Amino acid sequence: MNGDYLTRFLIHEQRKSPNATGEFTMLLSDIATACKAIAHEVNRGALAGNLGIAGSENIQGEAQKKLDVIANDLFIRSLEWTGHLAAMASEENDEIIPIPPAHAKGKYLICFDPLDGSSNIDINLTVGTIFSILRAPEGRDNPTEADFLQPGTQQVAAGFCTYGPTTLMVLTTGNGVNGFTLDRDVGEFVLTHPNMRIPEETSEFAVNMSNQRYWEEPVRRYIDECLKGKDGGREKNFNMRWVASMVAEVYRILTRGGIFMYPYDTRDVNKPGRLRLMYEANPMSFIVEQAGGASSTGRRRILDIEPNGIHQRVPVILGSKAEVERVVSYHR
Ligand SMILES: O=P(O)(O)OC[C@H]1O[C@](O)(COP(=O)(O)O)[C@@H](O)[C@@H]1O
Ligand SMILES: [Mg+2]
Ligand SMILES: [Mg+2]
Numbered sequence: 482m483n484g485d486y487l488t489r490f491l492i493h494e495q496r497k498s499p500n501a502t503g504e505f506t507m508l509l510s511d512i513a514t515a516c517k518a519i520a521h522e523v524n525r526g527a528l529a530g531n532l533g534i535a536g537s538e539n540i541q542g543e544a545q546k547k548l549d550v551i552a553n554d555l556f557i558r559s560l561e562w563t564g565h566l567a568a569m570a571s572e573e574n575d576e577i578i579p580i581p582p583a584h585a586k587g588k589y590l591i592c593f594d595p596l597d598g599s600s601n602i603d604i605n606l607t608v609g610t611i612f613s614i615l616r617a618p619e620g621r622d623n624p625t626e627a628d629f630l631q632p633g634t635q636q637v638a639a640g641f642c643t644y645g646p647t648t649l650m651v652l653t654t655g656n657g658v659n660g661f662t663l664d665r666d667v668g669e670f671v672l673t674h675p676n677m678r679i680p681e682e683t684s685e686f687a688v689n690m691s692n693q694r695y696w697e698e699p700v701r702r703y704i705d706e707c708l709k710g711k712d713g714g715r716e717k718n719f720n721m722r723w724v725a726s727m728v729a730e731v732y733r734i735l736t737r738g739g740i741f742m743y744p745y746d747t748r749d750v751n752k753p754g755r756l757r758l759m760y761e762a763n764p765m766s767f768i769v770e771q772a773g774g775a776s777s778t779g780r781r782r783i784l785d786i787e788p789n790g791i792h793q794r795v796p797v798i799l800g801s802k803a804e805v806e807r808v809v810s811y812h813r
Contacts (some may be wrong), residue, residue: 492806512591519556540753557749576626609644633767634785636764645729648662655771658678680738686742699808707719762797
């Protein structure tokens with residue numbers, strides 16, 4: 482019910498499955514607590530010396546920001562003792578993160594991007610956290626990377642939190658998409674955006690135009706037509722947005738529709754895209770599809786991809802169904 486606290490909403494959802502043990506509810510609630518802690522550090526910014534680079538690099542070859550490392554540590558420390566996880570995987574860790582032997586283990590795996598949109602931290606723009614939850618294979622005490630490599634259709638939940646003008650958590654457990662705003666006075670997420678739906682039609686696209694010369698023909702054609710609008714083959718004019726934070730782009734699309742693209746580019750054949758499948762493309766695709774949108778590489782549904790590594794990159798085209806299907810049709 483609108484205005485419900487997240488915990489109450491989760492328990493309400495839990496009651497719909499008679500065999501539920503409550504473990505899932507508690508895990509989601511612990512994730513919300515971790516996001517509150519990250520929101521606090523993001524919000525403190527320069528006051529706490531949290532801006533700037535950390536002086537280290539991650540497996541992607543990216544210079545880590547201080548808040549990438551702070552958010553990563555906070556997320557791991559908040560979740561490793563909960564007893565609901567068998568192992569974790571993070572954008573900022575080369576390998577799988579095991580649960581320390583001293584802590585109880587659970588039946589879920591989590592993949593996460595502790596801080597999405599890192600290039601926007603020092604310029605005070607919206608950043609966020611993205612997560613995807615999978616089941617661990619039964620009886621597997623120490624899951625390996627291979628145990629994480631499940632197609633996105635196997636996700637049991639996915640969500641993201643945005644740290645912007647307000648702190649918002651968007652969540653799906655496969656039963657629609659709901660948005661919760663953090664009430665800082667109470668310290669609780671409150672259901673403010675029940676049953677979010679993406680409009681089928683849109684006239685707003687988001688892509689990093691500076692990469693245009695590396696795109697394949699179908700994407701060039703689509704963006705060209707959007708830029709020409711009514712003066713070209715399209716029946717309407719288009720507006721453009723690019724925030725450089727996937728969390729902010731997807732939240733905009735959940736709110737008013739749109740198409741977001743980080744397509745295949747020819748710069749490096751070993752790097753078919755910028756965004757990572759396990760902790761960016763899969764969770765966002767689950768949310769987008771649950772809200773009535775579509776998500777594709779241009780050639781196939783992202784949620785059907787059989788992953789080949791936890792840091793695998795894929796092309797991403799997601800958002801309002803009609804536009805995504807148009808781009809996909811140009812690839813046929
Ligand atoms: O810098 P670019 O090419 O505009 O890319 C922006 C994209 O990269 C990202 O920042 C990658 O995520 P991280 O910040 O977690 O590495 C996305 O959020 C965003 O959509
Ligand atoms: Mg990211
Ligand atoms: Mg990140």
